[in-house]
Amino acid sequence: MQIRMSDVARRARVSVTTVSHAINSTRPVAQETRDRILRAARELNYYRNASARLLVRGQGDSFGLIISDIENPFFPELIKAFQSAARESGFDVLLCTTNYDSDEARKAIQRMMENRVLGVALMTSQFDAALIEELVNNGTPAVRLDSGLAKRSVSDIRLDYSRGAGQAIAHLQALGHRRIAFVTGPNSRVSAVTYTNAILQALAEAGLPEPQIIEGNNRVEGGAEATRKLLAGNPRPTAILCGNDLAAVGALQVIQEAGLRVPEDVSVIGCDDIAFARHTTPALTTVRIPRDELGRHAFLSLFKMHNSKARRSAKLTVETELVVRRSTGRALGSEVLS
Amino acid sequence: MQIRMSDVARRARVSVTTVSHAINSTRPVAQETRDRILRAARELNYYRNASARLLVRGQGDSFGLIISDIENPFFPELIKAFQSAARESGFDVLLCTTNYDSDEARKAIQRMMENRVLGVALMTSQFDAALIEELVNNGTPAVRLDSGLAKRSVSDIRLDYSRGAGQAIAHLQALGHRRIAFVTGPNSRVSAVTYTNAILQALAEAGLPEPQIIEGNNRVEGGAEATRKLLAGNPRPTAILCGNDLAAVGALQVIQEAGLRVPEDVSVIGCDDIAFARHTTPALTTVRIPRDELGRHAFLSLFKMHNSKARRSAKLTVETELVVRRSTGRALGSEVLS
DNA sequence: CTCCAAATACCAAACGATTGCGGCAAGCGA
DNA sequence: TCGCTTGCCGCAATCGTTTGGTATTTGGAG
Structure with missing residues (x-):
């Protein structure tokens, strides 16, 4: 044959x-x-014959990466960074998606384990903590990229939202905004609530009033819908923070369709800095999540664990950062002479 | 262990x-x-142990998919469609990217073969025809998704640009456009020249004059640069066709930065209909490539070949289609009373 | 009580590569 | 000529499952 x-x-x-x-x-x-x-x-x-080879050598040469949704523009860049880091060191990567479904997540983990990957990185919240435990107990290195709450048992790459959040709020404050609204991601997502907390804290520290909060779904339509509600309020907010860029795109659209101008009437800030953020009109001011770093670190961390046979590696933190573009401006009614 | x-x-x-x-x-x-x-x-x-299992059974249960660039928003949707079709039938998919590099392409094929995938779908032009030949001679089913020129040896899913192109030109003609420019994709890409030909033919059939053609690179910057040149011309075109949506985004941006309005001063038409096409301002009129169909058909075709042990399967064709949004309008200076 | 079929469980031979160990031959110095 | 090194190469055991071919048990019919 x-x-x-x-x-x-x-x-x-x-x-x-x-x-x-x-x-x-x-x-x-x-x-x-x-x-x-x-x-x-x-x-x-x-x-x-890869199987025969793998069977006798007892060790493959690929690392696993599990993400939730390949259509979310957040992920491809992450995948690419992970992949090229892996390839540089001579490894392959096995990619699985969960589509936000815990059953598929289980299958993904199973596939990883059956194929004896050298380690797996996960960026997906919908996750049985138990499964990850098993993985680690098995001796398979694992890192989570989505975690705000630092689980003990798994090494994490911590994503620090506080810097970006602080900068975003400071930026808004400097522009004279006080009535700020916040369209969050789904509360079921760890990273979403982590970001929310960071923003809330920054707001508090800046002495700004509590924002109006609407739970969105991290998608364009969700952002649009939330924004419609916000615009209907009286007085309406002068600035809208969004849980991610997709939602911000929805916000931009709704605001302008309502005949208002961005940023003159309402300022908008996103989060992620997906590739398209710089091509919206106006270009989106956003809290950048360095996905390339995230992906690289994820691999490097796994690689180190694999080499040293350690179950855990030093916890790394990657920082967010505000990138100012054109969707933010001076608050309406705050025409301070300067 | x-x-x-x-x-x-x-x-x-x-x-x-x-x-x-x-x-x-x-x-x-x-x-x-x-x-x-x-x-x-x-x-x-x-x-x-997947290897032991695969070794003895002689047959795995995954199909391969090779694409060129995961960051190009064109691909994720295709991948997802392929994946879910595969999963529905109980198969896994092994994904590889080439990053437009023929060496990586070679590695990708090798990985597929070493892992004894049941079949592989390729959407990437930078491709040694020889490699594909081998693949087929090996008896491994293969389909190409990018091909306009129908290679004999491999089954293709043909992507028919002519309908979409025809509709686009008809649409433009109905709006009174005559000075039409065309920003193509890189001429090294099969699909790009296929689309170009379709447009040229449609133009000829409509009795419209030959367009001004600029070779772009299918990216935002390329589209922007090309558009700058176009705008400097005199008289400038009243409509700009772009080889893909990314380039169209660049066009949109440059036109509006130049103080012109879309579509009042210049109309723009993209190609692909990526997710963001509906969120540009104005929303992009574009020639839709049905990526979900493409992905599904690719898998189905492979699956059939695998079942029937046939080397080739019936050639399928998927059709493009114009989706009209807001970036196209009546040509300047053609205020016909109606 | 005997016999048979059905149900259940086991034995052992593959699958195709890797690798420790050892063999052979040629070359060299003494 | 002998003995040793060096450069190449081959033998055969091994990895963890699957699976065709039996062996064993069980229950019921005759």
Whole structure:
């Protein structure tokens, strides 16, 4: 059925042992012999059998990455960073998505384990803590990227929202905003509530009043709907913070459709800094989450754990940062002379 | 090191054979015994060894998908469609990206083959035809999604641009446009030249003059740059067609930054209909490529080939279609009374 | 009580590569 | 010529499952 090493060996008139060594460069093979072998392999269209190889070596060479939704523009950049970090070190990556479904999440973990990945990174909140525990008890390195609450048992890459949040609020305050509204992500998502808390705290520290809060769904439509409610209020907010950029896009749209101007009438701030944030009109001011760093660190951390056989690695923190574009401006009715 | 079936067997006091059958439901096992086995497996944290399984069965259960760039918003939707079609039929998918690099492409194919995928779908132009040939000669089913030129040897899902192109041109013509410019994708990309040809033909059939053509790169910056050139021309075009939506976004931006209005001064039409196309301002009129259909058909086609052991399957065609939004309007200086 | 079928469980041979160990031959110095 | 090193290469055990071919038990019919 398939072409085996022994076929190559026969054609090159050597033993399978030699073929193996020639192909993997695991032992010196006479130049002439090696050539003969490689030629035979090419002629026969031979590809190593990964399972046989993995079976006997007991160790594969790929790391797993589990994310929730590939269509969410947040993830691709993360995936790419993880992937290229892995490739740089000579590893493959096995990608699974959960689509926010805990059953699929379970399958994803199972697939990872059955394929004996060297470690797995997870960025998805809908997650049985128990499963992760098992994973770790198994000795498989794991990192979570989504966690605000630092679970003890798994190494995390902590995403620190406080800096970005602080900068966002300071920015708004400097522009004279006081009536600030906040469209959060779904409260079921850890990262969403972490961000919410960071914003609330920054607001408090700045001595600004509590914001009006509406729970959104981190999608364009959710942001749009929430914004409609906000605009109907009286007095309406002069600035709207959104749980992510997608929601902010919805906000932008609704505000402008209502005949109001951004940022003259209402300022908008997103979160994530997805690629499109710079192409909205006006370009979106947003709290940047450095996904490339996140992805790289995730891999590096896993890699270290794998090498050192440690169950946990040093906790890393990556910082958010406000990037100011054109969707924020001086608050209406705060025409201070300057 | 790892936990084997024999460990589970010992703990449940049965043979490995029975464990295997209990876990895979491949042969009846007494309810009581099965329970004992599954419990033991759970207690021991047992995961099947995929390699051993695959090795002996000779057949895996995943299909491969190779794309060029995960950050291009065109792809995620395609991936998802492919994935969910696969999952519905009980298969996994192995995803690889090439990043437009033919060396990585080679590695991707190799990974697919080494892992004995049941078939592979490719959407990436930078491709050694030779590699694909091999693949097919190996007996591994393959489909290309990017192909305008129908290679003989591989089954294709043909993407028919002519309908969408025709509709786009008709739409523009109806609005009174005659000075039409076209920002193409890179000429190295098959799909790009296919689209270009479709547009050119539609233009000719409509009796419209040849358009001014600028080669872009299918990215925002490319579209922006090309548009700057176009705007500097005299007379400037009243409508700009773009090779994809990303470029169209760049066009939109440049036009509006130049103080012109879309669509009053210049109309813009994109291609792809990425998720963000409906959220640009104004919302983008574009030639939709049905990525979900593309992904689904790709899998289905592979699946069929795999089942029937056929090397080729019926050629499918998926149609593009114009979706009209707000970035197109009546041509300047064509105020016909109606 | 005997016999048979059905149900259940086990034995052992694969699957295709890797790798420790050992063999052979050529080259070299004494 | 002998003995040793060095450079190549092959033998055969091994990895953890699956699965065709039996063996054993059980229950009921004759």
